[in-house]
Amino acid sequence: MKISMYQASVPAFVHALNxxxxxxxxxxxxxxxxKIQPSVLPSSRLYIDMFPLTRQVxxxxxxxxxxxxxxxxxxxxxxxxxxxxLPELIARTKKTIDYLQTLKPEQFEGSEDKTVSWSTRSGSxxxxxxxxxxxxxIPNVYFHCTTAYNILRHNGVELGKKDFLGNx
Amino acid sequence: MKISMYQASVPAFVHALNxxxxxxxxxxxxxxxxKIQPSVLPSSRLYIDMFPLTRQVxxxxxxxxxxxxxxxxxxxxxxxxxxxxLPELIARTKKTIDYLQTLKPEQFEGSEDKTVSWSTRSGSxxxxxxxxxxxxxIPNVYFHCTTAYNILRHNGVELGKKDFLGNx
Numbered sequence: 001m002k003i004s005m006y007q008a009s010v011p012a013f014v015h016a017l018n019x020x021x022x023x024x025x026x027x028x029x030x031x032x033x034x035k036i037q038p039s040v041l042p043s044s045r046l047y048i049d050m051f052p053l054t055r056q057v058x059x060x061x062x063x064x065x066x067x068x069x070x071x072x073x074x075x076x077x078x079x080x081x082x083x084x085x086l087p088e089l090i091a092r093t094k095k096t097i098d099y100l101q102t103l104k105p106e107q108f109e110g111s112e113d114k115t116v117s118w119s120t121r122s123g124s125x126x127x128x129x130x131x132x133x134x135x136x137x138i139p140n141v142y143f144h145c146t147t148a149y150n151i152l153r154h155n156g157v158e159l160g161k162k163d164f165l166g167n168x
Numbered sequence: 169m170k171i172s173m174y175q176a177s178v179p180a181f182v183h184a185l186n187x188x189x190x191x192x193x194x195x196x197x198x199x200x201x202x203k204i205q206p207s208v209l210p211s212s213r214l215y216i217d218m219f220p221l222t223r224q225v226x227x228x229x230x231x232x233x234x235x236x237x238x239x240x241x242x243x244x245x246x247x248x249x250x251x252x253x254l255p256e257l258i259a260r261t262k263k264t265i266d267y268l269q270t271l272k273p274e275q276f277e278g279s280e281d282k283t284v285s286w287s288t289r290s291g292s293x294x295x296x297x298x299x300x301x302x303x304x305x306i307p308n309v310y311f312h313c314t315t316a317y318n319i320l321r322h323n324g325v326e327l328g329k330k331d332f333l334g335n336x
Contacts, residue, residue, distance in 0.1 A: 142310035
């Protein structure tokens with residue numbers, strides 16, 4: 001037995017995003033308990049020219065959704081990027097999980113050798129499926145989930161690595 | 169073709185750690201250019217009760233080294249945890265890459281179903297190989313590499329996600 005492209009992507013992203021939901025929920029409880037305005041944590045960032053929490057969650061979910069969809073050979077559903085509160089970011093993350101769970105293992109067969117293409121702000125990019133998953137999608141999903149965690153942690157939300165890793 | 173346990177771990181960790189070396193090198197150049205004392209960035213953290221940069225790099229390398237070694241059925245070489253400067257953290261990361269490159273794909277055969285055990289501060293843990301890799305080792309390696317990046321970024325080191333992702 002080896003790991004299928006499906007196994008290496010969808011269940012891992014669902015797990016990471018479920019943990020992100022739990023992290024954002026702790027952020028929301030913290031903000032409510034401290035009576036912090038709903039837009040403060042979503043617009044917090046670790047440095048002046050870094051993306052704020054909102055954008056971190058939008059990118060984490062976009063890359064999980066787009067990465068899995070492209071490997072499965074389907075078009076990912078577009079999301080609007082209009083979230084401004086933690087409950088909205090939680091809803092977006094849950095919507096992404098729901099979408100990921102509609103993808104089937106058989107759609108990923110042969111995707112390791114297939115070239116996937118996507119558009120970026122500066123044009124379009126393409127990569128072969130296996131390096132696309134391993135060197136682009138997976139590190140990107142964890143990068144943005146971790147940065148979301150770090151932004152909340154930096155602002156005093158009581159989180160530990162257990163929240164990030166969840167229960168395997 | 170599916171992804172082997174070796175392919176899902178060693179090359180991905182070597183890639184992530186090479187990027188970590190490049191990130192730490194940018195931190196070292198920044199500190200030198202700004203005449204910052206060598207211990208300042210290594211002891212920086214994102215919140216008072218979070219681990220500083222030194223510990224983030226020590227854990228990222230320990231988990232990559234220990235995770236891969238356990239899946240390969242060999243004992244990981246112990247490191248001393250005595251780094252206090254960026255050049256020392258870079259050397260530790262390079263030493264980890266060198267070790268990972270001694271592991272051979274055939275050592276990982278069947279590791280997805282094998283139970284791996286390791287000791288923690290609070291006792292010992294064990295997990296089956298595939299969830300150990302996917303839900304513990306991979307997220308942990310990216311978590312600590314991203315947090316190292318975020319600590320440097322938070323302190324003004326000029327880094328972008330390209331530095332984290334490297335060249336696939």
